Amino acid sequence: MTKSTNAAIYARISRDVTGEGLGVDRQLADCRKLAADRGWIVAEEYVDNDISAYKGKRRPSYERMLEDISAGQRDAVIVYNTDRLTRRPIELEEFVQICQSAGVEEFATVTADINLGNDDGMFMARILAAVAAKESGRKSERQKRKAREIAEAGKPNGGNLRPFGYERDQVTIVESEAVVLRVLAERYLAGESLMSLANWLQEEGVSSVAGMPWRTTTLRQTLTNPRIAGLRAHNGVVVAVAIWPAIITKATHEQLVAMFARKKVTGRRAPRRYLLSGLLRCGKCGNKLFSSSRKDTRRYVCMSGPDHRGCGRLTIVAAPVEEWLAEAVLMRLDSPAMADALVGRAIADERHAALAAELQSDQAQMKELAELWADKGISMAEWKAAREPIEARIFNLDRQIGQLTGTSTLAGIIGNGEAVRASWDSLNLSRQAAIIAAVLDYATITPKTSAGRVSVDPNRIIATWRL
Ligand SMILES: [Zn+2]
Structure with missing residues (x-):
């Protein structure tokens, strides 16, 4: 009789709104059964909660499992499905490397078995990881399309925080705050600085919706937000007349945006001179x-x-x-x-830098297009057609950056x-x-x-x- 096999079971709950995700209890039950069928001893169950394996956030239990594998304490790994383990091909390679150097060859999934100890198994695992990565991307593509539809219908986006000036439903005006917004717009257009306006709000005891004192950045965002002019923006661009009433006129909104743009040109940031900024x-x-x-x-x-x-x-x-x-x-x-x-x-962080630069230039182009549309340089249809390929590029770049x-x-x-x-x-x-x-x-x-x-x-x- 050979020595007993000490298996690690890994389970993860993802924030799966579509309902296709499996509860962790179910994952664990199926994995335990698989261990019993193989005659393996379950040495430990590692569970991570509510964290997407795609986004690259830390997974403490997963990391602990890798440590135990490296330390030679595990002979086998069981997961429900490879995408529970990781959705990132790079991370899979890392996992395989750790398993290989620790001599772990038994890798079982409830849905399909893979032996990482041979080339075929490795090939299979890579394909599964690639598919999982693609699925993850497709899912967010669907979500993005849905978000755009909502925006183009002029409906609110349903964030957690209500916008300043509106109730929680994001539609009903809070009259006392609407008055404040109109005064702020008027005073800013009259040449008063954001700093001075923030101080005024502080003195008046008006806090932001988060219950925090106003910062000039929040103030700028609030005043330039098309929403208070009854316009619905999506990805920073106005796409529709909103279903909620306006607090300031469209003309005032445009003046505000223009004024901020003018000030920005003069107030450009100096190149970095401080080694420890933010540290x-x-x-x-x-x-x-x-x-x-x-x-x-x-x-x-x-x-x-x-x-x-x-x-x-x-x-x-x-x-x-x-x-x-x-x-x-x-x-x-x-x-x-x-x-x-x-x-x-x-x-390579050169790779990251290159991707980030591309992303930035695409985002700038999107903004230019939006401005062109706002200036009536192009029609809504032209603008829509022009932005699609750029949006696709941005989406891909985002994903590639996420995979590093x-x-x-x-x-x-x-x-x-x-x-x-x-x-x-x-x-x-x-x-x-x-x-x-x-x-x-x-x-x-x-x-x-x-x-x-x-x-x-x-x-x-x-x-x-x-x-
Ligand atoms: Zn201090």
């Missing part, structure tokens, strides 16, 4: 620090005011923190723990801290920032302890590492 937190209030320069000194500061809501009472000079944290990251790159953590996660696992910002860098250090100064700022952000989750800057100017005090920096 530092205030040790007094916990808020993010923002970059700001005074005279010739670049600094990170805790900002108060409607857009930032920090305590406004903490500042640190940029250069020394940047130097110190960069050095800490480079040292960390050479730690053995890091090398282990990243095995199997290397995918993790990030390989660190590929070729792990364990090479010394080499990276030597070339660090020659890397551009975005690349440096990407390397730091891949390793560092965030760093908290504590208040200054001694009076006077201390150039760099490493004790003020508390790093929280991602890896």
Whole structure:
């Protein structure tokens, strides 16, 4: 008699609205029966809840199972169907690799058996994963078509949050908020700044629908949203006259949009100058620090005011923190723990960048088309015809980006801290920032302890590492 087979059962509930998804109990029951039929011992059942295997979100139980397999504690894996395991071909390859190096050859599914130990089984598994990926894409294509139909009928989209100015049904006007919107539009068109309007709302005790104080970004979105002019937008483009009443006129809406567009041209963002943007937190209030320069000194500061809501009472000079944290990251790159953590996660980030650039250009083109239509440069029919191929491209790009696992910002860098250090100064700022952000989750800057100017005090920096 050979030694007993310790099987892992993996089950996953997906957010399957169409009802074709199987309950986890059913999956588990079928898998247990399969184990019994084969005479395998169920060593452990791994269950992940309500997480799509396609989107690339973390699946704790799945990861734990992979660890147990790697550790040689499992001889077989049972799932209901391959798409429960993963819908991403890349992830499947990773799974197979782990199974192969751990000597696990038994892989059973309730719907079809696959032996990953031979080429045929592997081929089959790859095909199944490809089919699963396609199914996943098709499903969202259906959902997208449905969403477009709803939009073109001028109906609301049924989000969770009600829009400011309207009731939960997204149709009935909330008169008190409608008044506020009209005043805001009028004052903005008269030249008042968003900052000043946000402060005014704060003083008046008017909060956003989320119950939060207004930020200038929320304010901009609200004021330029075609919905308050009784227009239905879809993917950022007006597609129909809405079934709900307007709060401001179409003419006012157009003036607002034009005004924001004009201001945007003058207020273009400067290229990145701050290595640690978004990575530092205030040790007094916990808020993010923002970059700001005074005279010739670049600094990170805790900002108060409607857009930032920090305590406004903490500042640190940029250069020394940047130097110190960069050095800490480079040292960390050479730690053995890091090398282990990243095995199997290397995918070219050049690929990701290329896809993202394509996506951006397609999105820009969509916007141009919409503007052309709004300016009556093209008819609705022409516009519809023109946008279809672009939409298809955007859809595909989205999917390809979703299929890239993790990030390989660190590929070729792990364990090479010394080499990276030597070339660090020659890397551009975005690349440096990407390397730091891949390793560092965030760093908290504590208040200054001694009076006077201390150039760099490493004790003020508390790093929280991602890896
Ligand atoms: Zn603060």
